Amino acid sequence: MFSAGDPVVKQLYFFTKLKTYDNGTCFDRRVGSGSWSKDKFCKTSLKGIEKSRFRYESNENSPSKQNGNWILYEYKDLNPPNQDVIEYS
Structure with a gap:
């Protein structure tokens, strides 16, 4: 398993x-x-895919000063195939 501190890992992918x-x-x-707040829509050359950029914003009463330090790119399949959903707990 990779960790965020691993120097080889440049990007992490999550599917949720x-x-x-x-x-x-x-x-x-x-x-x-x-x-996560939507920052902007991004152009993509992939047909049927929507790409958006989000940035992390801390709550007002949070001691964290991480506003905008984390960027997330979301890719959405606009025409997903019918699939069986498997719920994991």
């Missing part, structure tokens, strides 16, 4: 199921003592 708020229309991107 996005959670929505109770109304089901917006994604809940809260994590730890902050959240």
